[in-house]
Amino acid sequence: MPENVCNDFSITIATVNGSGSQTANVTLLRALFKMGIPVSGKNLFPSNIQGLPTWYTIRVSGEGYTARREEQEVVVTLNPASFARDLASVKPGGAFYYADDIKMPLEREDIAIYPMPVKALSRAADVSPSLRDYIANMVYAGILAEMIGIDMQAIQQALSFHFNGKEAPVTSNFNVIQAAAEWARQNLKKRDPFCVEALDKTEGMILADGNTAAALGSIYGGVQFAAWYPITPASSLAEALNIYLPQLRKAEDGKATYAVLQAEDELAAIGMTVGAGWSGLRAMTSTSGPGLTLMGEYAGLAYYSEVPVVVWDVQRIGPSTGLPTRTAQGDLSEVYFFSHGDTQQVILLPGSVTECFEFGWMAFDLAERLQTPVFVLSDLDLGMNQWMTQPFQYPETPMDRGKVLWEGDLEERNGVWGRYKDVDGDGIPYRTVPGNQHRASAWFGRGTGHDEQARYTEDSKTWEEMMKRLKRKFETARGLVPAPMVDIMKGATMGIIAYGSSEPAVVEARAHLAKERGLKSDFLRLRALPCSEEVGEFVRQHERIHIVEANRDGQLCQILRAVMPDQAAKLHSAAHSDGLPLTAKWLQEAILNEEEKK
């Protein structure tokens, strides 16, 4: 038997959609996390409710890499429909676990193959027959735990977390797992090198998904109104609002300081959000590609009439309906140029789960400060998968409600003010909101041409000045949005720019390129558009820049070329999009190919 390969491999579990394997999978993930081993879990599920194949991949990485890998060292399958494919997917030298009731050819000499008496063991368990299919998942969990060495106590902790402490389910599930483990101890001889060993590398980290983080961030940002329409992969964001708001945001008298409304469609969802933003509330909506596109007309109105709203776009792969359960970073150019006419939209690009929380509250400060829609582009990988991440940080700054005038402020000004007047030279005017009782408070909002007093006008000069002020405001935004994160390797002449969920692949690729190829690189993770100063500096300081993104056309690359023409020639696109998260392997090759050209 070859020597152990410890804490550095991937496990893929193949089951049938709707068979309830999530509990078992997440339990394994949590147990590993509890053991202090860096993990990442990715759920590859079909756009269907029941019956189709679904895969869950857990990457175990002592070095802390969390990007997707293409190789599967350990594969577990309970699904006859995907059996052949699953068997073939095992890396030579790897391990294959399968439910022994599946009778299919097993021609592979180069891997260790372990049959699992899933039916037998689940029948043995004392649960109602209706639950047998579900409990089958605990069987593979137990066997796998035993075979790769997952600590049973960690498993029990994971379970009791999952069933938040409820005794009954915890024991019944745990019993099955232990029985399965016991069976494995008795009957299976380890013939593969893959195992885990406790570490201390998850100390102070948490496990969470981006949509929950975004919802919580919004709640700590004081969200008061959210209108949404269901769509994968964004639904769980609004649903998390429904779960956490009642816990966190009821007044003493039990009354609500918020309203969450399911609209009839996305046209209405953003319309309601704009109405709420205009009326002085911290208002948000969350959607994905198809819904986002339907929001274009209202996005243009909010931009031009300067209404603060926050729009979360949890990206899935498009165009069109595309693949609702596959990830991508393909909406960037649409949003940047969103709606007809000249628009420049402010975009936030969270790169981790904890940043989803941070941008959750920050987006409201920016939207109200800038009086403009703020788009936060997350994606399915970040939003729906469990990630190891830093704990959520309580907002370090007080809420910034922006330039709002109330009765008192108007009194001071003797009621003299102009809704669209650039008093401070930062392109940001002052506003009042409905309910203000001062007789000079009211103004009339519109998407048509207007002057500084918000009066309708067709005067060409006024139109042009209004549009120029909006451009000034965008410049102000440049200084307010979160600056990029930069990581330097001494002596690097080549730079990499990435954003959002692409970071893990970049981190891993950089390390390998430096170690294996002696190719050093500096890394800038963009966190917002418009680009703050640092981005231009970073680009100027490097001979070549590779722009990494999960789309076909190199959307960020196109935008950066447009905004820094004198640097455009050195901006190379490393773009790739097939619905799956980027891998370090692909990125290394992409960069090496490009580098060879020089």
Add this chain to the structure above:
Amino acid sequence: MPENVCNDFSITIATVNGSGSQTANVTLLRALFKMGIPVSGKNLFPSNIQGLPTWYTIRVSGEGYTARREEQEVVVTLNPASFARDLASVKPGGAFYYADDIKMPLEREDIAIYPMPVKALSRAADVSPSLRDYIANMVYAGILAEMIGIDMQAIQQALSFHFNGKEAPVTSNFNVIQAAAEWARQNLKKRDPFCVEALDKTEGMILADGNTAAALGSIYGGVQFAAWYPITPASSLAEALNIYLPQLRKAEDGKATYAVLQAEDELAAIGMTVGAGWSGLRAMTSTSGPGLTLMGEYAGLAYYSEVPVVVWDVQRIGPSTGLPTRTAQGDLSEVYFFSHGDTQQVILLPGSVTECFEFGWMAFDLAERLQTPVFVLSDLDLGMNQWMTQPFQYPETPMDRGKVLWEGDLEERNGVWGRYKDVDGDGIPYRTVPGNQHRASAWFGRGTGHDEQARYTEDSKTWEEMMKRLKRKFETARGLVPAPMVDIMKGATMGIIAYGSSEPAVVEARAHLAKERGLKSDFLRLRALPCSEEVGEFVRQHERIHIVEANRDGQLCQILRAVMPDQAAKLHSAAHSDGLPLTAKWLQEAILNEEEKK
């Protein structure tokens, strides 16, 4: 009295919206055109139906310049509301005609001022009192004609064209005009230099507006289905279909070979169009900014499921509702990146009224050949104003219906084919349409992931290949779309790129820059995206390129920088947008400022 200034000045006529001055204005325009004098007429009207000020400007240019000018040499006003502004707008040395019932200060020594007894003369006319306000317009027409020397016969021709030959209205209007002219002869002494003289420079030209031309072009392109929703400035395009289709496209038995349907909104208009295109019809829709944005989701579906449709966007200034009766070229970047996910849209950019006709039929050939939506970006200036233009050319090529398989074709192939298979290597697959009776003809369209047989699949490789093929198809489009028009000045090192209705300003500016500043320039008028080879060549061949467009952000400039990064540094944006057509004066200054920087 200063010496005559002949055939080189602008006339602006100020009236009240809804008072029926269009007949008089267009009659003057046509009469001048009949006299062989190059003219252009621009209607500056409010987004309102009755009562607000409206201006009509006629530019007379012996040299054939048709761009808007900022100076007004001759101003006529019948509107007290705009009187002061109108008076102020007269260029020193110019002429001011006003209805003498308007009693307002006339403090200007530097111009010739002519009162017109409009009320008196219209009362004198023998028309029903209800028509007096209308006939008042004929009074200024007559006086103006007399004072600047418009040929009465030409006026009569213009009238009889306007009332297509109907005796009664022609005479009653003409009588008033003559009476007014007679009055002017008797009572007004010419004290300004501005006059016209017959030329032969409109020989073989026609006068038409772009929306009518687009409708006619579509009809000669065989449009079979048009769904639309009213919106300024696009409505008159669909209405022209309603007018001309019955005349041109009824079968012998009087039955229709087409259907034009007013939808409930733009979401439906494009949906119906996509349905019709999918069912094998030459299908189109026409709209403007707000409606266009609503079409985004279906545009993405058409792109990804490869349905041929033609979308006319008659641009008005935005963002949002903006100014519905003002022009701009502001929708380019939205359309180029239209809809979520990775999309690349084919765009045609007509630069003249006759080209609106040409692209009207060509758009269908391209859409069906490429099996993709084709967007034609016109604008209010081109679409709603009367332009002197080349006669409409009958299509020189037969219709290209693209790769459609009927029963016979499938027989030959024994029913073996794949809807999304790239058989010919040009990225364009074959298609069948409903009604095909071959049992292998049917396929299932969808905006979700699909394989070469149009079957639903979530396979990542298949998704990626499908998207790469679409990219190949876009490369094929590059070779099929109309090539740019290039005009060379020997020895020029500087280049200008413009598109659409910006051409007249460029033509005039180039001439002046060369003549007055010795600054030579070559000119490329872009007619489509993606850019054909010639564009890259043109850019490479010049030291500096000025990209001229009527928007705030330099939208084409951004796109060109993104697609030719190695040339990006030399691409300078000359963009300006205030709702009015670009002027040569502005452009000269913009270019000179930029040139000084070097």
Add this chain to the structure above:
Amino acid sequence: MTAQPAANSGPVNKAGLGKGDYKGLPTTLCSGCGHNSIANQIIAACYELDIVPERIMKFSGIGCSSKSPTYFLSRSFGFNSLHGRMASIATGAMFGDRTLRAIGVSGDGDTASIGMGGFKHMVRRNVPMTYIVENNGVYGLTKGQFSATAEVGLKLKHQGTNSYMPVDICMEALASKATFVARSFAGDPKQVKELLKAALSHRGIAVLDIISPCVTFNNQENAIHSYTWGKDHEAPLHEISFVPALEEIELPGEFEAGEVREVTMHDGSTVVLKKLEKDYDPTDRSKAFQMLEEAERENLLVTGLIYIDTGKPTLIDTFNLVETALNRLGEKDLRPKQETLEKINAQMF
């Protein structure tokens, strides 16, 4: 809160305001447009109801009709939104300060064509708002195309003949369970005003379909939405006289023909319905359907209060919001305490 009157002499109402305090900018609509007279009745109704302008929000979509909010209540906040999208922006805005009332002015194209979906869903949510449709059967602002309420067979220049069944806005409101449905005619200012006052006093969605002739594009003798047609075909359903009251009046129990019926509004004021011979009961939804269906078959234009239900909770009620206006809440109300986040982090594994 009491209002700040303008420095204008002349009579004032209970709010201490003169008519002038309810005015808007001068209209830019065609002279003779039905929409103008409706705007004037809105001014009159608000004045007579002693409403403080700052306590009203105005909304509209896009169209000639949708322009009219600029022509009344300049002291009220307002939003002239997008074509067909008034419903959603108004729905969201209602949450800012739930003590405010809202008036929406839309057109038949704005509501029945592009806005149909939003309209229907706003109604079924019972958003507390007076929703006026200035119904002229055409697209005025875009110069005379058919709207969804144009009658079958109507001919318009460049548009041909309309061949689709017209949308009956009252029927649609009723089908979506509106709690207040009425129809009037711009040429009958008295009824328009009374119905407006009733609508403004209703807590819930109040749909007012007001036939408002377009003098410029739709005034053929034969057009349902033209003055001439309206004048001849009107069949007023019942007179309404509106009595502002200071204390609540209960709804009388059983009610016979000929009797006078009072429907109590949520603000305590009442609508007095003189019942006609044809014995119409505006609280009977089934009858309302029948009546509308019949009227439509007989090509009749029924005006008056068609249906009212004062019992349903409004959208806002269902959210059980805090007393303070949401848009006046501060950080301490909106940002949970730091400890709570620590608990959350502890849960995240």
Add this chain to the structure above:
Amino acid sequence: MTAQPAANSGPVNKAGLGKGDYKGLPTTLCSGCGHNSIANQIIAACYELDIVPERIMKFSGIGCSSKSPTYFLSRSFGFNSLHGRMASIATGAMFGDRTLRAIGVSGDGDTASIGMGGFKHMVRRNVPMTYIVENNGVYGLTKGQFSATAEVGLKLKHQGTNSYMPVDICMEALASKATFVARSFAGDPKQVKELLKAALSHRGIAVLDIISPCVTFNNQENAIHSYTWGKDHEAPLHEISFVPALEEIELPGEFEAGEVREVTMHDGSTVVLKKLEKDYDPTDRSKAFQMLEEAERENLLVTGLIYIDTGKPTLIDTFNLVETALNRLGEKDLRPKQETLEKINAQMF
């Protein structure tokens, strides 16, 4: 045109086709989903009506329900379009070859929420199509949120309690002047099939609201759209037995209670309605409204043919199109002669 049968043995219909020629791909919906049984009835109905699959077009929006067109008639063209946008794409596609029939399958979210506007306008245009709503009161594909047809007070996981009035799809169809309105229950395959055959034989819009339980997300005892609820609350309006006929049968004139009533379809076949004691006449629109309004108040689920009008021209009729299918016309039909353009140019000045 006669159909090309598959090389399959076994019984064939008048079109010479076996059941197999009407099958689709295997379903990917949940086992026990109401949508599956409806798909099977569509197959049966088309087989029994001897329809040639190539003469049918299938449409849908997005949702579990909207997936089902893949599960029947693989030999028919189809388009699985966008969420809520089936109406428009189908309307446009009808013009390609007007001799084709169309079946649309949508969901309650797809039609009554996001698709409300398109649905209503398609109905008022009387687009000749069988429009099926597989109504389960939830969003299945997005895992169990409320749809607009969910009843008030329904509770769902993570969604709270529904507080909006449910949309009654038959009522909406009727209000928009649908020419065929019916409701059924997926658990009653016989009635579903008969109504499908009637709908497929109707020339005009045929709206079929089929309660189709979502076993996964909406099968609480208390939910209107669950099997259990349906089974107890169904009150079949009248049995229908469908008799394909070869020659037209006229609609009998006056008709008394107890009598058997035949409604003649445009293709000559007829629906035989055994009239029930409650004496229901599906050609009386006013009664239909009353009946629905009542049923709703009594919380009853009425199934059967609710309304039919065989007299109205369809959208396509109104365009007076040439005989040949538009999509088979060639250049000579579509491109006017050169001379005509010279005339036009002469006019352009």
